[in-house]
Amino acid sequence: MDYVSLPTADWHQVVNRYYRKREVYSMGWAPGEVDFSKLMAVAAPYGGPVAVTRDEKTIQAVTSGQLRPTLAMYSSSGTLLSSFIWDKGRLVGMGWTENERLICVLEDGTVLIYSVFGELILQFSMGRDCKEQQVMDVQVWSTGLVVLTHARQFYVVTDLENPRPRPLADPGLDENPTSWIVIDPLYTPSNAVEVFVATTSGTILVVHQQGVNDCVLNQGPFTKMAVSPTGKFLACFTSTGDLWVYPTDFRSELYRFPTQSTLTPTQMAWCGSDSIVMLFPKTEYLLMVTNGDWVRFALDDPVCIVGEVDGLRILSNSTCEFLQRVPDAVEEIFAVGSTAPAATLYDAAEHFERKSSKADEHIRSIKTELPAAVSQCIAAAGHEFSYPLQRQLLKAASFGKCFLEFHSPKEFVEMCKTLRVLNAVRHYEIGIPLTYEQYKQLTPQILVDRLVNRHQHLLAWRICDYLELKADKVMVHWASTKVKQSDTDDREIAQMIVQKLEKVSGVSYAEIASAAYKFGRPKLATMLLDYEPRAGDQVPLLISMNEDELALSKAIESGDTDLMYLALLYLKRTHQQRDFLRIVHDKPVAMDLLIAYCRQQDTELLKDLFYFFNQPEETAAVAALESYQERDLDSRLKRMHAALKDYSENKEFQFQARQTEEQIKLLLLQRELEASYNEKYVDLSLSDTLYRLCLAGESKRATKLRTEFKVPDKRFWWIRIKSLSETRDWDGIEKLSKEKKSPIGYEPFVEACLDGRNTQEAMKYIPKIVAPDKRAEYYLMVGAVREAVDVALKEKDPDIIMRLRTKTTNRDHLAFLESALDQFQKR
């Protein structure tokens, strides 16, 4: 039980707080394989991996077999993840992103992004300016990077998925900055990138896109800077050996600590949010400064340090250690002489295990504070890396719980779950030494993502299962890796993947298919795509895979018009028209859409389409429509002739052909008319043309036209009466009435006269109306009530008078009609 009894062995007291430095792993690499004193090394926070390569800035002896530098990535436990020969050019700097991608920046501004397996994920350039000016230095934050060129200009990329390098404001430096650092935009007040630049004049400039602010300091020049994990504080080391801490808004200064060192630290990092750790050249200790006090930690090996939210990770040639302030819960329980309830409970549990009666005594003494003590023990368990300690603390909590009537088990259960997850990822084979604090900050989802990135699919999946997280991303990633690794037959892989993924909901097969396609397995990709339920994901990928026809079919299946158009227009762009139309022709839905599209946007294609499918009448209809959009008569006639030709191809469309032919004739005639009468004729209908001719008194010409177009008598007479009535040509009307027996009866004549309010003329034609009812009605209308009654008398039909009564409101007329009716009845 020794290891349990001495949890304070590695504690160091600084002022009134304890710090502890504990070994987490002894490194898995062979002795001498990695020597931090000779390497450029960058480690990722949250227990992330470390990347190392030969430091070109220091001169060193090249040992045999190391002619060309390699770049290697190791897990925190020293397991080699990948290593490859570095032949890309002069490396200026490296850094890790939040999703554990390694960013490498070259002197010419090229940015390379690698996965932990050394796969190049993305490569881009910082732009021409950077290339010309050459990159001097680089700083990476969780989601972006800033470079400093030799021309002392800063360039930034904020979105690594979609990199667009932009310059920051010109800081106007005459000399190289003594040091500089970038703040994660997450922590700046404007949420934009800010760079702190320490100048030789001793101040700090805040450089952002909109401009430069001078903080007006005189404590500098600062030769080394470090930002605290939450971005609130800035630690600055001056050339005179002073350490200053400022809040990042520079409103005040927090404290100064003189180290009396004349050398600038080679590494400086925050240990949590309250202390700063520095490593000076040619020394074998780490200096930790906290609250104006300090402590030294001896080192056996060269190291690489990385700040964490709650401490500092120290990677050395042989070990991985973690330095942190002892968490409150742990301190309360284990601090020597602690009388806190939690410490008492822990003691009691130990006594209980030893079957000592003191257990009961202890519990009794803290009765009222027991719930808090239980919680403290649970929390302390979370902070411990050692299994026995975790177990011991949880046992104590569990023991304390027995004495509580009402205590929610949630806290306890949650912690057990969390610890199982943490212990699993801390295992040296995985090598992610996350503390409880870091895990809470990072969130389980991101931890799963990281595991997946490290190809730890099984563990990731189990964690998802255990914590009831959505596992679709894990499965998709697994499958995407599978399609790259496996040499087996397409069908087999597809089957295997589908089998495994069947039960997981929300899996994006399109993503897996995309991976397969990129890896050069188009067949497998199509097979997998078949399982994609979301057509919106399926169709664009099929298009990019050049599976155009399939894309169209899938789009049609989905019933989504936008997707259909996407596929259709893509096909249209990439295919010969004949091939395109052939693909579309047996898909009626697609055809309908295409026709609808063409009607609005592309009538030429529409005509070709109808021609291709042998529907000349449709081509003709389009041509006829188009003819009306032509301003110039000749080009319109040309279109009409084209329409005529198409219509004539099929006997079924004889009517259309004849009408088109007539219309051409009419247009030509109208042109002549316009020339001779200097009046608008083109575009009038045949009837209107006749009407206008009649109005103009050109009845001869009208008659000729009428014969030419075989206008029936009836219609022609109507037109003539209408035009005569318009001009109040009563003689003309009379002449017409005498021409021959009217084919339209004489009502129109009467109407024409009444329109002109000429009852006298109307009286001429009323007698000629055949229907007695109408005749009587018109008589009444012109006021000839006697004649109206005469009609009834002549027809011997009293009903006529009855009906007439309803047509008038004139009292005299009504009286006359009444008396006439009386006469009828008397007879």
Next chain:
Amino acid sequence: LSYNMSTVNGACSLSTSLLDLHSLRQVAWKSLAGAIDELPGRKCLVIDNTLLRPLNLLTDPNELRASHGVQTILALSDDTVVPSDVQNAVHVIRTQTAQSTRQVVQIIKRQLEPPAGPLVRHVVVMVPSVDFLCEQILEEEGVYGYVSKIVGVDLGLIPLEEDVLSLECDVLRPSLLDQDSVPHVEHVVSVLHQLQAMYGPIPHIVGKGASAKMVFDSLMAGTHATDKRVSTPGQITRLILLSRDIDLVTPLCTQLTYAGLIDETFSSDASFVDIPGSQEDGGELRGSRVILNSNDKLFQEVRDMNFATLPSVLNQQARSLSEGLDVSQHTGNLKQLAQFVSKLGTMTHYKERLATHTSICSNIAGIASSDAFHQRIQHEQNILCGRDEEEAFAYIESSIVRGAVMLRVLRLMCLASLTQNGLKAKWYDQLRRSFLHTYGFEHISTLINLERIGLFKKRDEGRNAFNALRKSLSLINEKVDDRAPDDMAYVYSGYAPLSVRLLQHTMKTGWAKAEDVLSLLPGPTINYDISGNPSDRARMLASNSGVTLIFFLEGVTQAEIAALRFLRKSVGKGAGLDFIVATSKIVTGDTLMASAGAERK
């Protein structure tokens, strides 16, 4: 060009509706407001002409000004210019035709012409959803980069009345010309999903016609298997989907109810009617825009009456009002006076409305009492009864010769063709020829379209379905009294609208047993029940207390709605006909004809 929305804002109050339609209106307004708020600060709103009035039913322009920073509201046209002091412009357009998008392109381009002012930020709001082709136009025209954002806003079903919802989009075409049907079907389906989300799942769906089937299939495909088995039905217990092509006859006839005739005469738009001024009263010529819905109590009383009865009804109203408003008759004692005062508000409302309706009425009467109108109705009815085909032909021919209004002539031509199973070949060609000679060759495309749809065609071998339907649904009831109707046929003075008769018939027999009638109509039949279990279905029908949603997919006429209301009144409440009508738009035969061809250029 500035469109003053404040003059008219009287959307139906919806206080006594069967469903909570108010929230439906709210949802539509909120999604639009969200789109308007995409651009912060003061802005100019450019609205598609066809959306102006529907939007008026959703919001108050004062609200737009007060809470959404809208400075000016402009109607979108070919030469709309955004004022120079505006820095944000929100364009609200329809995506049905490319025209609106092109107009927006022009606006943006005009903005960029030198001398270029400050850069204007544009947001394009596409109704009902972001349209791929419209986006393409923006891109091809090179203005895509100047548009900060494109947002799709579905206004969904806009309540026009407590029992009438409308998509307010001009799609009659869909069932007719299949090329356009898919987007419309998509829209309807998304709206139905929305309704189910708001009012609960609809357990029972029936319907008839090609587009109805498309909607139904797509609706089912989008509903997850688990959702289908929901045991508790929502507030809407039945959905009836009707394609317009099962009954094209009805809209072709001249509607004879008051509301119907207003539509036929002045063509209303989203309950707004522009009434031309009449010269009779003191030479005043000023026209006015009124909104007609059940907020107007007088209108609510008379809208579904046959127009013939209206003058006397209004007269009577006027008389009783003037008696009621005569103070001297009511001031015998204080109690009477109190009664009088309490009624005063209602009476003033009536008095005010009476003036409006008298003016509208005299306007319509000027047309409806003419000989030509009577003749037309007479011939329509003869055609519907299947009487003397030759006489019908002669009348149409003479109408053309006389140069009657083209759309009206087309309606008659189609009515004759539909009821007679096409025209005799000789007459067919002769009518077409006269038509083109009179109205111009350019209308040949209209005729071709009508033929393709089957609205106007040459007689073929098939049997005349309309003859059979006329008998089995007793569409003709000449004895109906227009003044005191005992049958819905009064809405067309003797013809009962086929669509509503069909519903009446299936009410009696059930949808499954109406196959004899349904088989006479074109397109597939839908009869779907969530349970699939007949006993369950019987139970559900027995406890039939929910609302029936009757969805006329491509438009419905006022007269049809009147007939439905008549039917509801005659069967009584709770008898399974507590319905709400949904449609794409309130239509008339004129709009049907116009969209079927005349505008397709």
